[in-house]
Amino acid sequence: MSSVSSRPRWLRRLLLSLVALVVLVPATVGGCVTWVYTGAALSTVGTDFRNELAIPPLAEGSLGPDGTRVFDLEMQSGRKEFRPGQPTETWGFNGDYLGPTLRARRGERVEVRVRNRLPEASTVHWHGMHLPAAMDGGPHQMVDAGADWAPHWTVDQPAATLWYHPHPHGKTEQHVRRGLAGMFLLDDDIADSLALPSTYGVDDLPVIVQDVKFDGSRLDNSHKIFRNAGFLGEQILVNGTLTPYREVGDELVRLRLLNASTARIYNFGLDDNRSFALIGTDGGLVERPSMLDRLQLSPGERAEIVVRMRPGERTVLRGNPLDAGLDFWQQRFSGGDDRFDILELRAAAALRPSPELPAALVAPELPDGADSVRERPFDLSMGGINNVPMAMDRIDLTLTRGETETWVLRNVDGVPHNFHIHDVRFRVVSVNDAPPPPPLAGAKDTVFVGPNSTVRVAVRFDGPADPDTPYMYHCHLLWHEDQGMMGQFVIVEPGQSAGTAPKHEH
Structure with missing residues (x-):
């Protein structure tokens, strides 16, 4: 009699069950992961635009x-x-x-x-x-x-x-x-003198873009599995409007794009891939317009673009798959493969003529880094900035009013991040040691920092000085901020020391 057949029946059953687990568990887990991965990508392309866009x-x-x-x-x-x-x-x-x-x-x-x-x-x-x-x-x-x-x-x-x-x-x-x-919105005499679309709600439209998911009578706040970026919704609101359209009556229409989502990054373009003019970034108008057919904005970033319309036509502002340096896993689970129809522009049968865009807009009021007095590294990861989580009672940096510094922003954990600095407008000096592309050539206060990438920015702290009251710097993927990807700095006069962060009950 063989040794196998001589074993007690219960033992043979146990051994067979263990063999089945060894074979089936990896297959089951792998199948679940495949199912979750396959179902993670979203698309609303082909949306029926039924609601007129609300204008705040x-x-x-x-x-x-x-x-x-x-x-x-x-x-x-x-x-x-x-x-x-x-x-x-x-x-x-x-x-x-x-x-x-x-x-x-x-x-x-x-x-x-x-x-x-x-x-x-x-x-x-x-x-x-x-x-x-x-x-x-x-x-x-x-x-x-x-x-x-x-x-x-x-x-x-x-x-x-x-x-x-x-x-x-x-x-x-x-x-x-x-x-x-x-x-x-801020205005000034220089911008007023330029021939740009400027009638609010007519040829100058606010476009506040947010992703949402509904849960009965509430907005769903849950984070799905593997979403390291934070909350990613399944539908798009523009100015609080689902499936919005806007009728326009001018040849040129200015869209003030604001990514007000908490984690989603948008790669904006038009459905027919026509070019549009980029005329402004976070901190104001650029030096000269740039013609683009794609524009990426991470949470908190803004851009002003001008779209040329033809009589009677329709065109759709679309969120396209990202080209943001995400790996295979993050591309899918951070929304990189998602596609959204966002806003339909409907041109009237006859359009009011618009003047051509100026060839030159506004000279920059930004530091270029040539007079930078120091470099500061900022390693971005879910563990905190420079691996130090936020503490409300700790002042992380003391900066001297009037000095220019170069901040070196490095994404070290492979998850998408960005970086926002309160109070200042900065210049992007380089991205991975290369000159910044046109969307990053203007004044910025928030910048995307892709996985394994390095962004260098020149920033000058013009005050006012206050050694006791901090400003923030943080990732503007807001769940990351809430988890501790934030620090704080004070601005002081030359030779002055930082005070103590204010205590409060919150």
Whole structure:
């Protein structure tokens, strides 16, 4: 009798079960991973555009006795019908979702009276604005539920497309995703003198792009498996509108693109691959227009483009698959293979003629790095910046007012990241030791840093000095920020030392 047949029956069954597990478990796991991978890519190409694009109301504020331009913003909860007959719980400024477009001029003194009528504390950060640290609206300027806050400053930067959004430490992603965001447009005499489309809501359109997923009467906040980038939605809102179209009556239409998503990166283009003119980046108008057919924006980045329309035609703004240096895995699970139809432009049968775009726009007001006094490395990973997680009571950097530095941004963990610096506009000096492409040649405050890539930026800290109140630098993929990919710096006068980060109850 063989040794196998002489074993007890229970033992033979156990051995056969173990053999089956060895064979089947890897196959089952592999099959599940394949199924998840295959189903991860999304596409809304072929969307039926049914809803007219909402244009956020333009708030120019009121002038106080001293000439200060005063705005009022109320943070509030509400319900909005993105889908007919299906109200969704939301947050917004002065309404149920998003907020008005604020507008001011260079040289004006502004005040924003913020009222928090939400059930919890939050903040309002003026993304891209040069202003005192105490007015910045970062996590040190929390506004309690039921409380008010009235930051004020003098606008001292060129015309640009900026935006505002919450910045509570550890909760920024969920507060922005609920709908708290809006544009803040700046004007100046130089921009006004240029022959550019400039009638708000007519030939000059705000385009606030967000990805969402609905869960009954709520916005879904969950992160799917393997999504290291953060939340990735399945449908696109533009200015809070699903499947939007916009009828236009001019030959040239200016789109002020804002990626207000919390993690998704968009590779914008038009469905017929026509070229468009890039005229502005985060910090304002560029030196001269560049003709492109693709434009990538990571969360927090903005761009101004001009599209030429022909009478009676339709064209679709589309989000194309990314060409961002992501590996096979990240390309799929960070949304790199997704395709979205975002906004349809419908031209009237007869169009008002538009003047040709100027060949030259605005001379840059940026440091070029030639007078940089030092280089600072910033290694970006999920473990924190330079592997140090954020601490509210620790000042990470002390920077001297008026000095220029070169910051070396390195993505060291293979996950997509970007980098935003509060208060300043910086120049991208190089990307992987090569000159920056046209979309990065203008003034920036947020820049994408792809896996295993290095971006060098020249930045000058013009103040005002405040040794006790920090500004932030962080990844603007907001879940990464919430997980600790953030640090803080103070600006001091030459020879001055940093103080102590303010303590607060949040």
